[in-house]
Amino acid sequence: MPKHDTVIHWFRRDLRLTDNTALNMAAIDGAQVVPVYVLSDWQKTHHWTGSIRQQFLCGCLESLAKNVETLGSKLILRTGRADLEIEKLIKETKASAVYFNRDYDPYGREMEKKVQAVCARYAVSCHSFKDRVLHEAGEVLTGSGGPYRVYTPYSRNWLALDKTAPLGKAKTLGAASTIPSDPLPTLDHWQLPATAATLPAPGERAARERMKSFIENRTLMSYAQKRNTPAGVSTSRLGQDLRFGLISIRELHAQCMAAAALATTADARTSIETYIKELAWREFYLAILWFYPSVFEEEFSxxxxxxxxxxxxxxxxxxxxxxxxxxxxxxxxxxxxxxxxxxxxxxxxxxxxxxxxxxxxxxxxxxxxxxxxxxxxxxxxxxxxxxxxxxxxxxxxxxxxxxxxxxxxxxxxxxxxxxxxxxxxxxxxxxxxxxxxxxxxxxxxxxxxxxxxxxxxxxxxxxxxxxxxxx
Ligand SMILES: Cc1cc2nc3c(=O)[nH]c(=O)nc-3n(C[C@H](O)[C@H](O)[C@H](O)COP(=O)(O)OP(=O)(O)OC[C@H]3O[C@@H](n4cnc5c(N)ncnc54)[C@H](O)[C@@H]3O)c2cc1C
The missing domain is CATH 1.10.579.10 (DNA Cyclobutane Dipyrimidine Photolyase, subunit A, domain 3)
Known part of the structure; x- marks a missing residue:
């Protein structure tokens, strides 16, 4: 029996249905899950983003909306500050719980606190989950319990920790909500100019195909030898898929481990180890930002x-x-x-x-x-x-x-x-x-x-x- 009639899942950097921790939990706990994405409302220029990544985001949201429909539900889009929009949605849907996956940068953390405060004010339960990383900052600490400042000992500790297995995909999100949604965005939403750049195909399916092709067409197996060659495709090209959560880091890691178990040459095994160490770099920098958020303002040293x-x-x-x-x-x-x-x-x-x-x-x-x-x-x-x-x-x-x-x-x-x-x-x-x-x-x-x-x-x-x- 679900614990709640209606719950909200707040999509953030997890624009996928497969192996999405918070979404899976929302689908278990709620008879109806209202999936929501809150669009930012800045206009024209932003010192940290531009047409290229927003164009990709638009495509990912379009694809996510279609995927959500295959589970009988409807993606609700709103614009503005996430906490204020979630507050409105709690009132509109009478949801009794909010679910989301944790973000680790200072802006994401601040918004999470505000959403938690809204939930507390309305006596709505608020559930946040680890999803974007294999290990959160607090799990990988030095012997004295402090943060690492150097990658190699961090990675040694990170590699030795047990990794969570992928969880699969929610089967249903319950009935589609009838509350209004903003339209799917285009670059006009931010008053950004069109981009002529040739971008990777957006959305979960395209990202899963890239992951499959990286692992199956042997780019992974020759990664250690070829990854420093910029001509052609010598790396996974999964950066944007991890950035937007189109694939799950647990699934990517599990697939690498499965490939390692089948690898027949030392070169292939070294390549997979090298690749996994790159995934640790990603988490090292997320941990640095978690413990030292001032790196955005000033030199770490x-x-x-x-x-x-x-x-x-x-x-x-x-x-x-x-x-x-x-x-x-x-x-x-x-x-x-x-x-x-x-x-x-x-x-x-x-x-x-x-x-x-x-x-x-x-x-x-x-x-x-x-x-x-x-x-x-x-x-x-x-x-x-x-x-x-x-x-x-x-x-x-x-x-x-x-x-x-x-x-x-x-x-x-x-x-x-x-x-x-x-x-x-x-x-x-x-x-x-x-x-x-x-x-x-x-x-x-x-x-x-x-x-x-x-x-x-x-x-x-x-x-x-x-x-x-x-x-
Ligand atoms: C100046 C500079 C800026 C960078 N900016 C970004 C950025 O904005 N976003 C980003 O994801 N990476 C960034 N990187 C790291 C790295 O260049 C990219 O992750 C990588 O080129 C993405 O291509 P790929 O997916 O084919 O990488 P692969 O070599 O296939 O690596 C797989 C994944 O591991 C992670 N990874 C690999 N190398 C690093 C690294 N050095 N640091 C952190 N994570 C890593 C990424 O998630 C990457 O997708 C930057 C590196 C430098 C030197």
Whole structure:
């Protein structure tokens, strides 16, 4: 017997029906589940999002609405502040319980507190669940019970913990609610311009197909060997699916473990282990944000909090448009602008270039990435930017500054990635992407000369960091 006549499930970063912890519990406890998504009401510009990710969100909501209908229910959309909208919904539906999966960033946590306060005011029970991660921040602690500040010991502890198995899918959500819903959003909802970027297919089904194909077509089995090659598809491309909760992290982990049990070569087993360690990076950064929410405002490392970032607007613009004259940097930025994706190796190259060669503040890059990445996720993005800038938790040591020319030689030796994204360089031989032009002439008509000299800027960065580093 269900405990409640009507309950609300508040969809957040869990836009799926399969293996959704809070939704499954709502379906067990409630005879009728009213599934709700609350759209944000900011308009035109947002320093942390833009057309690309919102376009993907629109598609995910459309797909979720259809999926919810297959369970005989109806997705209710509302716009505004989640706590205020949930309050209205409690009154409209006479729901006696609210269910949701926990979020870990400061904004999500604050909104959860407000929703809990609304529930308390109306004597409605409020149930929150772990769903977005395998291990919440408080589960992975040092021997003395504190947070880890370094990834390797964190990951060792994380890997050793038991993992929860997937739970399956709710069979019914009960009768569809007759209360009004806002229409499915388009970019007009936020007054955002259309995007010409080619995005991955949105929605749970497309995400499940990507997960299946990653595991079955052997990309997983060769992940350790190929994951640093930006040309072609060498990684899972599941970032946006984890970001929006289109797939469950439990299911992804369980499928990797099942593949590991069947793996017949040491390379395949190493690849799966390497991949799972990347999933631990995601949770490491979520844990950093949980324990140190001030990383959004300031450097994790206290040494560098007052260090200046004297980069120019002009250089930032050249970087953001993919016109720096460093082919690997320009290829990465143009991949981002055209697809909302950038390969991890290239994310490291372009972020280190912006901070260490152009001396622009990491927050400028952080914000630009959030505005353009389809998988833009504030904990991982902040972690990645602070890692590259040399200011973060377990960051690249400040003196280890990647050389974009050498990186090109190592990871795009035949220039396939560069030629894909910088078409004006199609006819140029790959060796010329691996060093500044010796003759001082542009690589192709209209293509810029390198805007800085890497060696000179590296020295400037080293001097700056040495000055601020605590002796
Ligand atoms: C400057 C910078 C910014 C970044 N911004 C984001 C971001 O906004 N959102 C995001 O999900 N990742 C971010 N990353 C991490 C990483 O680049 C992406 O997760 C990865 O490229 C996504 O592609 P994939 O799914 O094919 O990755 P795969 O290599 O297949 O990895 C699988 C999953 O593991 C997780 N993961 C892998 N590497 C990392 C990492 N270094 N940190 C955290 N999680 C990781 C992601 O969830 C990823 O989808 C950033 C990295 C850098 C250097």
């Amino acid at each position: 206290t040494d560098f909090r007052s260090m200046p970032w004297p980069g120019s607007d002009e250089d930032f613009t050249a970087w953001s448009q993919g016109r720096t004259g460093f082919p690997i940097v320009d290829a990465g930025m143009r991949e981002l602008l055209n697809t909302g994706f950038m390969h991890n190796r290239v994310r490291m190259i372009v972020s280190m270039f912006l901070t260490k060669d152009l001396h622009c503040h990491w927050k400028l890059g952080e914000s630009f990435f959030m505005q353009h990445l389809v998988d833009g996720e504030n904990a991982s993005n902040n972690g990645g930017w602070q890692w590259s800038a040399g200011t973060g938790a377990d960051a690249a040591p400040y003196f280890r500054i990647q050389n974009p020319w050498t990186q090109t030689k190592n990871y795009d030796p035949d220039g396939a990635y560069i030629r894909q994204w910088v078409p004006e360089l199609k006819g140029v031989s790959p060796e010329r992407f691996q060093a500044p032009p010796k003759d001082g002439r542009a690589l192709a008509p209209g293509y810029p000369l390198p805007i800085v000299d890497h060696g000179t800027e590296r020295e400037r960065t080293l001097a700056m960091f040495a000055k601020y580093r605590q002796k």
